[in-house]
Amino acid sequence: MESGNLTFTMIKPGAVSNEYIGPILSKITEAGFRIAAMKMIKLRTAQAEVFYGIHRDRPFFKSLVEFMTSGPIVVAVLEKENAVEAYRALIGNTNPEEAKSGTIRKLFAESVSKNAVHGSDSDENALNEAMFFFSRSEIFTKDGEVMMAANQIVPR
Numbered sequence: 001m002e003s004g005n006l007t008f009t010m011i012k013p014g015a016v017s018n019e020y021i022g023p024i025l026s027k028i029t030e031a032g033f034r035i036a037a038m039k040m041i042k043l044r045t046a047q048a049e050v051f052y053g054i055h056r057d058r059p060f061f062k063s064l065v066e067f068m069t070s071g072p073i074v075v076a077v078l079e080k081e082n083a084v085e086a087y088r089a090l091i092g093n094t095n096p097e098e099a100k101s102g103t104i105r106k107l108f109a110e111s112v113s114k115n116a117v118h119g120s121d122s123d124e125n126a127l128n129e130a131m132f133f134f135s136r137s138e139i140f141t142k143d144g145e146v147m148m149a150a151n152q153i154v155p156r
């Protein structure tokens with residue numbers, strides 16, 4: 001399994017509380033993504049601060065952390081060729097008003113801050129974000145192998 005075939009997503013609190021988990025997962029699988037790992041969790045403040053640490057100095061950081069810890073989220077690892085780019089195309093622009101029709105954010109986001117889903121922006125971040133929430137033995141790739149490292153696999 002090459003790292004370029006994996007991305008990481010979160011279904012954010014607003015989308016979970018609006019009962020959009022099912023519709024969003026349908027869009028994901030209809031677009032040809034496999035779900036390699038998935039669970040529902042509630043982020044603690046410290047976790048959200050680390051996950052979004054790159055935005056620590058932005059004016060929206062505090063409200064972003066508060067929103068992301070306000071209720072349960074679904075975290076998942078998705079598998080598809082060229083997964084990062086393909087998934088960012090499927091979710092659409094960060095701001096739903098600018099997202100193309102048919103994209104997940106156009107369909108399910110409420111605003112730029114409550115924008116339904118997260119999608120990794122690089123292969124490196126995809127692996128780091130997947131590893132933030134899952135152990136390697138919890139990620140089941142298509143060829144029936146458990147991911148051990150970015151470019152190293154062993155039979156299950």
Ligand SMILES: Nc1ncnc2c1ncn2[C@@H]1O[C@H](COP(=O)(O)OP(=O)(O)OP(=O)(O)O)[C@@H](O)[C@H]1O
Pocket residue numbers: 055060064093094112113114115117118119120121
């Ligand atoms: N101007 C803003 N006002 C409020 N929230 C914002 C703003 N810009 C970004 N955010 C929030 O911070 C998150 C991370 O911002 P980033 O620029 O990384 O966007 P993104 O990569 O499209 O989103 P994500 O990382 O969640 O996929 C966004 O998804 C959004 O929820």
